[in-house]
Amino acid sequence: MPYVSSRRRAPTKPLVEIPQTLSEITGPSWGARDVVKGACDLTAQHSGSPLGPRIVVSGRVLDEDGRPQPNMLVEVWQANAAGRYLHRNDQHNAPLDPNFTGEGHTLTDEQGRYRFVTIRPGEYAWGNHHNAWRPAHIHFSLFGPAFATRLVTQMYFPGDPLLAFDPIFNCTADERARNRLISQFDWDTTVPCEALGYHFDIILRGREATPMEDGHDHGR
Numbered sequence: 001m002p003y004v005s006s007r008r009r010a011p012t013k014p015l016v017e018i019p020q021t022l023s024e025i026t027g028p029s030w031g032a033r034d035v036v037k038g039a040c041d042l043t044a045q046h047s048g049s050p051l052g053p054r055i056v057v058s059g060r061v062l063d064e065d066g067r068p069q070p071n072m073l074v075e076v077w078q079a080n081a082a083g084r085y086l087h088r089n090d091q092h093n094a095p096l097d098p099n100f101t102g103e104g105h106t107l108t109d110e111q112g113r114y115r116f117v118t119i120r121p122g123e124y125a126w127g128n129h130h131n132a133w134r135p136a137h138i139h140f141s142l143f144g145p146a147f148a149t150r151l152v153t154q155m156y157f158p159g160d161p162l163l164a165f166d167p168i169f170n171c172t173a174d175e176r177a178r179n180r181l182i183s184q185f186d187w188d189t190t191v192p193c194e195a196l197g198y199h200f201d202i203i204l205r206g207r208e209a210t211p212m213e214d215g216h217d218h219g220r
Protein backbone atom coordinates (compact mmCIF):
# COMPACT_ATOMS: atom_id res chain seq x y z
CA MET A 1 0.00 0.00 0.00
CA PRO A 2 1.63 3.33 -1.05
CA TYR A 3 1.74 6.46 1.10
CA VAL A 4 -1.65 7.97 0.27
CA SER A 5 -0.64 11.54 1.09
CA SER A 6 2.06 11.45 -1.60
CA ARG A 7 -0.69 11.36 -4.18
CA ARG A 8 -2.53 14.28 -2.60
CA ARG A 9 0.55 16.42 -2.03
CA ALA A 10 2.51 15.74 -5.19
CA PRO A 11 2.73 18.80 -7.46
CA THR A 12 0.30 18.84 -10.37
CA LYS A 13 2.11 21.72 -12.14
CA PRO A 14 5.75 22.38 -12.98
CA LEU A 15 7.79 23.70 -10.08
CA VAL A 16 8.32 27.45 -9.89
CA GLU A 17 11.88 28.34 -9.02
CA ILE A 18 12.08 31.10 -6.44
CA PRO A 19 15.43 32.88 -6.36
CA GLN A 20 17.03 32.88 -2.93
CA THR A 21 17.83 36.24 -1.45
CA LEU A 22 20.67 37.23 0.82
CA SER A 23 18.71 36.60 3.99
CA GLU A 24 18.04 32.98 3.04
CA ILE A 25 21.58 32.27 1.90
CA THR A 26 23.50 33.89 4.73
CA GLY A 27 21.51 33.30 7.85
CA PRO A 28 20.74 32.59 10.52
CA SER A 29 23.88 31.36 12.22
CA TRP A 30 23.08 29.25 15.21
CA GLY A 31 24.84 29.62 18.49
CA ALA A 32 24.55 28.74 22.14
CA ARG A 33 22.05 31.56 22.64
CA ASP A 34 19.55 29.70 20.46
CA VAL A 35 19.59 26.55 22.51
CA VAL A 36 17.45 26.08 25.58
CA LYS A 37 19.44 24.44 28.35
CA GLY A 38 18.21 20.89 28.84
CA ALA A 39 16.34 20.78 25.54
CA CYS A 40 18.42 17.77 24.54
CA ASP A 41 16.99 15.74 27.43
CA LEU A 42 13.35 14.96 26.66
CA THR A 43 13.05 12.99 29.90
CA ALA A 44 13.74 16.01 32.11
CA GLN A 45 11.36 18.68 30.85
CA HIS A 46 8.66 18.13 33.49
CA SER A 47 8.40 17.45 37.21
CA GLY A 48 8.35 13.68 36.77
CA SER A 49 9.91 11.14 34.46
CA PRO A 50 8.03 10.09 31.34
CA LEU A 51 6.87 6.51 30.97
CA GLY A 52 8.73 4.18 28.68
CA PRO A 53 12.22 2.80 28.17
CA ARG A 54 14.84 5.54 28.32
CA ILE A 55 17.21 5.72 25.36
CA VAL A 56 20.17 7.78 24.25
CA VAL A 57 20.17 8.76 20.58
CA SER A 58 23.43 10.17 19.31
CA GLY A 59 25.54 10.41 16.22
CA ARG A 60 27.29 12.81 13.92
CA VAL A 61 26.26 15.10 11.11
CA LEU A 62 28.69 14.71 8.21
CA ASP A 63 29.05 15.92 4.64
CA GLU A 64 29.73 13.64 1.67
CA ASP A 65 33.45 13.55 2.45
CA GLY A 66 32.92 12.59 6.07
CA ARG A 67 33.68 16.08 7.35
CA PRO A 68 31.86 16.87 10.61
CA GLN A 69 29.32 19.66 10.48
CA PRO A 70 29.49 21.82 13.63
CA ASN A 71 26.78 24.22 14.83
CA MET A 72 23.96 22.44 13.05
CA LEU A 73 20.64 22.95 14.80
CA VAL A 74 19.23 19.44 15.26
CA GLU A 75 15.58 19.28 16.29
CA VAL A 76 13.61 16.12 17.11
CA TRP A 77 9.96 15.36 17.73
CA GLN A 78 8.30 12.07 18.53
CA ALA A 79 5.34 10.22 19.98
CA ASN A 80 5.31 9.15 23.61
CA ALA A 81 5.78 5.54 24.68
CA ALA A 82 2.10 4.84 23.99
CA GLY A 83 2.39 6.12 20.42
CA ARG A 84 0.61 9.44 20.97
CA TYR A 85 1.80 12.92 20.01
CA LEU A 86 1.07 15.95 22.12
CA HIS A 87 -0.58 17.68 19.18
CA ARG A 88 -4.15 18.77 18.48
CA ASN A 89 -4.22 16.69 15.30
CA ASP A 90 -3.47 13.52 17.22
CA GLN A 91 -6.72 12.49 18.87
CA HIS A 92 -6.40 8.76 18.89
CA ASN A 93 -7.17 6.93 22.07
CA ALA A 94 -3.67 6.18 23.39
CA PRO A 95 -2.92 8.11 26.59
CA LEU A 96 -0.93 11.34 26.77
CA ASP A 97 1.95 11.45 29.22
CA PRO A 98 1.94 14.56 31.43
CA ASN A 99 5.71 14.24 31.75
CA PHE A 100 6.49 14.07 28.06
CA THR A 101 6.26 16.80 25.44
CA GLY A 102 8.18 14.93 22.77
CA GLU A 103 10.29 17.80 21.42
CA GLY A 104 13.96 18.58 21.77
CA HIS A 105 16.82 20.37 20.13
CA THR A 106 20.56 20.75 20.34
CA LEU A 107 23.58 22.03 18.39
CA THR A 108 26.24 19.78 16.95
CA ASP A 109 29.65 20.26 18.54
CA GLU A 110 32.92 20.86 16.71
CA GLN A 111 33.04 17.14 15.82
CA GLY A 112 29.53 17.29 14.36
CA ARG A 113 28.17 15.29 17.28
CA TYR A 114 24.70 15.52 18.79
CA ARG A 115 23.13 13.62 21.69
CA PHE A 116 19.56 13.30 22.95
CA VAL A 117 18.16 11.52 25.97
CA THR A 118 14.57 10.45 25.43
CA ILE A 119 12.21 7.49 25.64
CA ARG A 120 11.60 4.95 22.95
CA PRO A 121 8.53 6.13 21.02
CA GLY A 122 5.63 3.78 20.60
CA GLU A 123 4.32 2.51 17.29
CA TYR A 124 1.03 4.11 16.31
CA ALA A 125 -1.94 3.45 14.09
CA TRP A 126 -2.61 5.89 11.28
CA GLY A 127 -5.21 6.30 8.58
CA ASN A 128 -3.22 5.46 5.46
CA HIS A 129 -5.05 2.19 4.88
CA HIS A 130 -6.84 -0.50 6.84
CA ASN A 131 -4.87 -1.56 9.93
CA ALA A 132 -1.95 0.72 9.10
CA TRP A 133 0.74 1.10 11.80
CA ARG A 134 3.86 3.20 11.71
CA PRO A 135 7.08 1.69 13.03
CA ALA A 136 8.66 3.44 16.00
CA HIS A 137 10.48 6.54 14.74
CA ILE A 138 11.88 9.91 15.69
CA HIS A 139 11.50 12.90 13.36
CA PHE A 140 14.66 14.91 12.74
CA SER A 141 15.12 18.42 11.34
CA LEU A 142 18.53 19.85 10.60
CA PHE A 143 19.36 23.48 9.95
CA GLY A 144 22.72 24.31 8.45
CA PRO A 145 24.07 27.83 8.15
CA ALA A 146 21.01 29.20 6.37
CA PHE A 147 17.24 28.90 6.23
CA ALA A 148 17.66 27.38 2.77
CA THR A 149 19.64 24.50 4.23
CA ARG A 150 16.96 22.72 6.20
CA LEU A 151 16.60 18.96 5.92
CA VAL A 152 13.95 16.72 7.48
CA THR A 153 14.04 12.97 7.95
CA GLN A 154 13.00 10.15 10.28
CA MET A 155 15.07 7.72 12.31
CA TYR A 156 13.92 4.14 12.87
CA PHE A 157 14.94 1.33 15.21
CA PRO A 158 16.71 -1.90 14.25
CA GLY A 159 14.62 -5.05 14.07
CA ASP A 160 11.25 -3.30 13.95
CA PRO A 161 8.81 -5.74 12.30
CA LEU A 162 6.69 -2.87 10.96
CA LEU A 163 9.44 -1.46 8.74
CA ALA A 164 8.68 -3.85 5.89
CA PHE A 165 5.08 -2.62 5.81
CA ASP A 166 5.61 1.12 6.25
CA PRO A 167 4.82 3.22 3.16
CA ILE A 168 6.89 6.18 4.37
CA PHE A 169 10.01 4.10 5.11
CA ASN A 170 9.55 2.36 1.77
CA CYS A 171 9.21 5.67 -0.11
CA THR A 172 12.98 5.42 -0.46
CA ALA A 173 13.26 2.89 -3.26
CA ASP A 174 16.97 2.11 -2.82
CA GLU A 175 17.27 -0.52 -0.09
CA ARG A 176 20.76 0.54 1.01
CA ALA A 177 19.70 4.16 1.28
CA ARG A 178 16.54 3.16 3.13
CA ASN A 179 18.51 1.16 5.64
CA ARG A 180 20.57 4.23 6.48
CA LEU A 181 17.44 5.53 8.18
CA ILE A 182 17.66 2.72 10.74
CA SER A 183 19.70 3.53 13.83
CA GLN A 184 22.11 1.01 15.28
CA PHE A 185 22.07 -0.31 18.80
CA ASP A 186 25.26 0.95 20.45
CA TRP A 187 26.91 -0.42 23.59
CA ASP A 188 29.34 2.51 23.70
CA THR A 189 26.57 5.02 24.36
CA THR A 190 24.41 2.71 26.47
CA VAL A 191 24.32 4.07 30.03
CA PRO A 192 24.46 1.32 32.70
CA CYS A 193 21.17 0.96 34.60
CA GLU A 194 19.79 3.97 32.71
CA ALA A 195 19.32 3.86 28.97
CA LEU A 196 20.04 1.88 25.82
CA GLY A 197 22.12 3.70 23.24
CA TYR A 198 21.22 4.09 19.57
CA HIS A 199 23.61 5.52 17.01
CA PHE A 200 22.38 7.50 14.03
CA ASP A 201 24.78 9.35 11.74
CA ILE A 202 23.28 11.79 9.28
CA ILE A 203 25.09 12.31 5.98
CA LEU A 204 23.95 15.41 4.17
CA ARG A 205 24.97 14.78 0.59
CA GLY A 206 26.57 12.35 -1.81
CA ARG A 207 26.16 8.67 -2.51
CA GLU A 208 25.88 7.79 1.17
CA ALA A 209 23.41 10.56 1.94
CA THR A 210 20.68 9.99 4.48
CA PRO A 211 17.33 10.06 2.62
CA MET A 212 15.37 13.24 3.37
CA GLU A 213 11.77 14.28 3.03
CA ASP A 214 11.00 16.86 0.37
CA GLY A 215 8.81 18.91 2.63
CA HIS A 216 8.15 19.24 6.31
CA ASP A 217 4.56 18.25 6.14
CA HIS A 218 3.83 15.64 8.68
CA GLY A 219 4.03 16.17 12.35
CA ARG A 220 3.06 12.55 12.64
Ligand SMILES: [Fe+2]
Pocket residue numbers: 079137139219220
Ligand atom coordinates in the same frame (compact mmCIF):
# COMPACT_ATOMS: atom_id res chain seq x y z
FE1 LIG B 1 5.67 10.40 13.34
